[in-house]
Amino acid sequence: MTLRAHWQARTLRWLQQRIPPSRHYSLNLKSVFIFPSWFGWGYLLMCGCLFILGTNYQNNLMLLLCYFLLALMLITLFTSYQNFARLTIRATPVKPVYAGEPAMLALMVRTDADEKPVHGQIEVTWWQQPAPLTVDLDSHPPHFSLPYVTQTRGIIKLPRVTISSLFPLGLYRCWTHLDFQQTLTVYPRPIPCQVTLYPEDDEGSDTSSEQPGHDDFYALRGYQVGEPLQRIAWKNIAKGGDWVSKTFSQPQRQTGCLRMSGGEPVETALGKLAFQVIALSEQGAYFGLHLGHIKVPLGSGDAHKHQCLCALARFPGLGAVP
Amino acid sequence: MSALRLPIAGHIASMTLALVFLTVTLTLYSPLQLWVMLLALCAVLVRMALYAGWYNRAPSSRTINLLALLSGVTLAWFSTDLGLLLSMINLLAMACSLKLMLMTRRKDFLQLFASTLFLIGCGFIFSQSLVNTVMYLALLAVLLLALTALFSPGRSLTRQARSLAVSSAQALPIAIILFLLLPHLSPLWKMPTAKSSTTGLAESVTPGDIANLSQSDELVFNATFDSPLPMRQERYWRAITLEHFDGRTWSVSPTRKQIRNQYQLLNREFEPAASGRAFTYQVIAEATGQRWLYAIDIAQVTDQGRGNEIWQGADYQLIARRPLMSKMAYDVKSYPDVQLNQTLLTLDSRLNLQLPVKGNPATQRWVSQLRQRYPGDAAFIQQLLGYFVQEGFRYTLSPDPMPLNPVDAFLFDKQAGFCTHYASAMAYSLRLAGIPARIVTGYHGGEPIQENVLSVRQYDAHAWVEAIIDDRGWVRFDPTSVVSPARVSFGLQQALEENGDTLNSPFDGLYSMPLFGSVRLFLANTDYLWSRWVLGFDADMQQNLLQKLLGELTPRKLLLFFLAVVGGLALLLASYFLPRWQPNTRPEHYQVIDRAEQLLTKHTGIKRVNQPLHAYQQTLTPHLSPASCHALKTLVQDFEHIEYAGKAFSKARLKAMKRARRDLTKALRSSS
Numbered sequence: 002m003t004l005r006a007h008w009q010a011r012t013l014r015w016l017q018q019r020i021p022p023s024r025h026y027s028l029n030l031k032s033v034f035i036f037p038s039w040f041g042w043g044y045l046l047m048c049g050c051l052f053i054l055g056t057n058y059q060n061n062l063m064l065l066l067c068y069f070l071l072a073l074m075l076i077t078l079f080t081s082y083q084n085f086a087r088l089t090i091r092a093t094p095v096k097p098v099y100a101g102e103p104a105m106l107a108l109m110v111r112t113d114a115d116e117k118p119v120h121g122q123i124e125v126t127w128w129q130q131p132a133p134l135t136v137d138l139d140s141h142p143p144h145f146s147l148p149y150v151t152q153t154r155g156i157i158k159l160p161r162v163t164i165s166s167l168f169p170l171g172l173y174r175c176w177t178h179l180d181f182q183q184t185l186t187v188y189p190r191p192i193p194c195q196v197t198l199y200p201e202d203d204e205g206s207d208t209s210s211e212q213p214g215h216d217d218f219y220a221l222r223g224y225q226v227g228e229p230l231q232r233i234a235w236k237n238i239a240k241g242g243d244w245v246s247k248t249f250s251q252p253q254r255q256t257g258c259l260r261m262s263g264g265e266p267v268e269t270a271l272g273k274l275a276f277q278v279i280a281l282s283e284q285g286a287y288f289g290l291h292l293g294h295i296k297v298p299l300g301s302g303d304a305h306k307h308q309c310l311c312a313l314a315r316f317p318g319l320g321a322v323p
Numbered sequence: 324m325s326a327l328r329l330p331i332a333g334h335i336a337s338m339t340l341a342l343v344f345l346t347v348t349l350t351l352y353s354p355l356q357l358w359v360m361l362l363a364l365c366a367v368l369v370r371m372a373l374y375a376g377w378y379n380r381a382p383s384s385r386t387i388n389l390l391a392l393l394s395g396v397t398l399a400w401f402s403t404d405l406g407l408l409l410s411m412i413n414l415l416a417m418a419c420s421l422k423l424m425l426m427t428r429r430k431d432f433l434q435l436f437a438s439t440l441f442l443i444g445c446g447f448i449f450s451q452s453l454v455n456t457v458m459y460l461a462l463l464a465v466l467l468l469a470l471t472a473l474f475s476p477g478r479s480l481t482r483q484a485r486s487l488a489v490s491s492a493q494a495l496p497i498a499i500i501l502f503l504l505l506p507h508l509s510p511l512w513k514m515p516t517a518k519s520s521t522t523g524l525a526e527s528v529t530p531g532d533i534a535n536l537s538q539s540d541e542l543v544f545n546a547t548f549d550s551p552l553p554m555r556q557e558r559y560w561r562a563i564t565l566e567h568f569d570g571r572t573w574s575v576s577p578t579r580k581q582i583r584n585q586y587q588l589l590n591r592e593f594e595p596a597a598s599g600r601a602f603t604y605q606v607i608a609e610a611t612g613q614r615w616l617y618a619i620d621i622a623q624v625t626d627q628g629r630g631n632e633i634w635q636g637a638d639y640q641l642i643a644r645r646p647l648m649s650k651m652a653y654d655v656k657s658y659p660d661v662q663l664n665q666t667l668l669t670l671d672s673r674l675n676l677q678l679p680v681k682g683n684p685a686t687q688r689w690v691s692q693l694r695q696r697y698p699g700d701a702a703f704i705q706q707l708l709g710y711f712v713q714e715g716f717r718y719t720l721s722p723d724p725m726p727l728n729p730v731d732a733f734l735f736d737k738q739a740g741f742c743t744h745y746a747s748a749m750a751y752s753l754r755l756a757g758i759p760a761r762i763v764t765g766y767h768g769g770e771p772i773q774e775n776v777l778s779v780r781q782y783d784a785h786a787w788v789e790a791i792i793d794d795r796g797w798v799r800f801d802p803t804s805v806v807s808p809a810r811v812s813f814g815l816q817q818a819l820e821e822n823g824d825t826l827n828s829p830f831d832g833l834y835s836m837p838l839f840g841s842v843r844l845f846l847a848n849t850d851y852l853w854s855r856w857v858l859g860f861d862a863d864m865q866q867n868l869l870q871k872l873l874g875e876l877t878p879r880k881l882l883l884f885f886l887a888v889v890g891g892l893a894l895l896l897a898s899y900f901l902p903r904w905q906p907n908t909r910p911e912h913y914q915v916i917d918r919a920e921q922l923l924t925k926h927t928g929i930k931r932v933n934q935p936l937h938a939y940q941q942t943l944t945p946h947l948s949p950a951s952c953h954a955l956k957t958l959v960q961d962f963e964h965i966e967y968a969g970k971a972f973s974k975a976r977l978k979a980m981k982r983a984r985r986d987l988t989k990a991l992r993s994s995s
Contacts, residue, residue, distance in 0.1 A: 040437075043433070044437060047437045054444065054448075055444075055447075056511055057510045057511055058448055058648045058649050059509075059510060059648075059649050059861070060451070060648075061451075061502075061857060061859075062456060063448075065502050066443070066444050066447070067444070068499075068505070069498040071498070072498040072501065073467075073491065073494040075896070077490065079899065080490060120478055121474050121475040122476070122477075137477040139475055139477030140476075140477030167474050169474060170474065171470065171474050
């Protein structure tokens with residue numbers, strides 16, 4: 002473990018005690034950190050220059066200006082903290098995503114009608130990540146979403162969110178690191194493939210069979226009054242033939258189980274399974290999932306789809322998954 | 324974070340910053356070079372174009388770098404003439420202008436903000452008048468507003484201005500306490516001074532020079548007397564003694580300078596003994612960029628702190644160790660009746676019999692003839708002064724030029740001139756006659772702006788003659804007073820009016836109007852108070868203040884006092900920010916209901932927990948006595964009325980509510 006990583010781990014442990022995880026935060030003396038910003042230090046340096054100039058030229062107005070600016074900085078220390086500490090912030094549970102898609106953590110800044118509102122811009126970012134999201138609390142509606150970039154599938158505990166503000170004069174930076182207790186499920190990225198259902202007990206045999214549908218052309222048969230017009234084989238009629246209509250086949254809404262296909266890297270296989278789960282759910286199929294010792298019983302609907310995808314996300318992989 | 328980009332078009336904060344920068348640059352017209360100001364103007368025009376969206380791309384940094392190189396070379400070229408201080412200020416303004424064109428990131432904005440703030444501070448080097456200060460404060464306010472606008476762009480400007488005003492008002496008392504109590508250090512090191520900012524008298528005088536000063540009503544100094552004001556005839560403020568004459572120009576004798584330098588090296592200051600009638604006063608001298616100070620003869624510097632900063636020359640003049648870059652206050656005691664014979668008169672005589680090698684032949688002939696007729700010094704001087712009266716010499720501010728043999732031309736041809744003409748002619752004549760003589764320049768007179776305060780302005784500049792008359796030492800002669808008694812008795816204005824001459828000012832008529840006169844006096848007075856109490860506040864005044872507050876100053880007392888001040892500041896901050904001390908902003912009927920709720924919760928043990936008031940009332944009813952119930956009912960009704968029926972009758976209702984609340988308290992107490 003490098004020194005940097007060690008230090009980070011220590012800091013996180015310390016933060017864990019100082020700002021315990023919660024879905025909902027009202028900032029207070031314990032959770033707010035405040036320190037002069039770079040600009041604040043520059044401002045102090047400039048005040049120092051003014052003091053030296055004022056003293057050397059025995060110029061009282063320059064000294065007064067310098068003291069005023071220093072006093073203003075002192076006052077700003079408090080206004081800055083007071084403003085930031087009024088912030089109350091709440092997270093709504095984060096929705097699962099497919100790997101490669103950004104997850105959105107929806108945060109809501111509560112503004113109580115009774116209390117004074119929080120002013121100024123806040124910058125929101127993930128723990129130790131650059132490129133913050135800037136939110137203007139004065140003009141923005143008080144909800145916003147912080148995107149979290151996902152790369153690989155898995156169950157991820159979202160890192161702490163760093164919120165900082167430079168209000169009102171940019172002299173101080175108030176910040177806090179909040180842990181909203183969010184776990185994100187990242188499904189495998191779907192890889193298009195053929196849907197293959199296996200019978201629930203019997204392994205190996207393909208049980209898919211044909212059923213009238215409208216996807217693949219299957220055969221022609223005599224037209225019956227009442228059939229949709231687009232099914233009529235107009236070419237046949239134009240040639241002077243009988244009125245016939247086309248029939249199509251559709252895989253039968255059938256029960257079965259999805260299994261991992263062998264001979265492929267695990268991640269690819271999982272991606273394909275994810276695709277099949279999505280496809281089957283769209284068709285409203287009744288299916289189950291067998292992943293080694295993990296078994297999702299037969300079922301259908303959104304909850305079932307989520308359960309299957311979760312199982313895929315959780316599947317122990319080759320190192321990439323926590 | 325520092326790489327954050329600013330919006331360009333329509334960004335109010337950066338436009339405001341640009342405009343403030345331009346205004347500050349314009350106020351610094353005297354130290355700044357014209358081309359630097361033009362550069363600033365261009366930069367602001369670029370900003371305006373960007374702001375209005377006429378064009379969308381800031382100039383490329385390559386263009387600006389090229390421009391910077393060009394400007395840098397130009398500034399380097401001028402810098403030898405400008406001196407260090409002015410070069411630095413020009414450089415800062417120049418760099419700001421260039422940065423302004425390139426400003427695209429928040430970091431740039433903040434750098435520019437700090438630089439502009441510093442430029443405002445530098446503005447105080449060049450002018451500390453009340454008007455200027457007010458203007459700079461206004462600029463500072465706008466500048467800070469631009470900064471708040473940067474960090475809370477969504478907030479309305481009036482709200483930003485209001486919270487900034489509150490913060491400033493809170494900061495001001497702290498700043499004043501710091502100013503009054505932090506030690507006022509003496510200069511840490513010698514600073515470069517501005518070359519071009521010298522005003523007032525010069526080290527050399529060519530007759531006619533002071534006439535230029537007469538056009539100026541700029542303040543030179545204020546003198547605050549502890550004793551009654553001296554008579555007008557006694558108000559001769561010595562500034563510079565000129566002992567070298569080259570036929571045209573009087574200047575400070577090089578020998579005298581050498582002697583002074585030697586004495587300063589040896590730290591042997593001339594200390595004239597004096598006693599008798601004296602004036603005690605404080606002079607607050609305006610910044611001149613020069614080292615001459617002003618006092619009535621014979622002057623002794625009395626305050627301890629300033630004693631080391633002021634040198635008493637053997638020619639009775641006071642010289643500051645450092646040029647006056649800002650106002651300087653010093654305490655002086657003057658003994659007008661003491662004779663000026665305490666220096667080495669032999670040396671003084673030798674120096675002051677120096678004559679130019681050639682020139683002015685007519686004067687030489689005339690003086691030798693006169694001297695033969697009047698061998699006595701007193702008689703000779705009498706005749707010399709008499710000559711000015713007999714020949715009908717005129718006092719005028721606009722004499723004809725006298726380029727060749729100026730003394731000859733003045734005495735025998737033009738016969739009209741200004742104080743330096745008279746002083747020069749007389750001192751030269753005396754030297755020709757073998758009487759050691761020199762010119763003193765300084766100020767004469769002064770306008771009383773308060774009972775005990777004299778205000779001396781540039782148009783009071785004057786020149787007179789000193790001659791060594793046997794053992795009396797240096798004796799003052801003022802030939803101008805012979806020609807134009809009004810000049811000495813009533814001042815320049817009067818003297819000119821008597822001669823049908825005026826100061827060439829369009830405001831001449833105004834000076835005679837009573838209203839304008841009183842306004843002018845009021846302004847002069849304000850300026851005096853400003854100079855004395857704000858600009859003149861120094862280590863001595865600070866010590867006096869502390870002594871007044873604490874009595875005798877002991878280290879222990881001082882320590883306790885400073886601890887008390889720190890505690891006081893902490894209390895002040897607490898009063899600003901502790902929530903308990905903040906005024907309750909909740910509407911009054913809510914406060915009443917809150918109190919009632921607390922009481923009820925305490926009495927019944929049932930919490931309201933987000934229930935509507937009505938529901939809460941119903942929940943409580945079974946637990947309360949009938950009297951309490953009734954009181955609570957009225958209370959709730961009144962509350963709802965005020966809350967929902969508008970403000971029309973709310974005052975009476977509020978009273979009723981308070982009464983009901985009291986009833987409720989009583990009922991609860993009696994039932995328990």
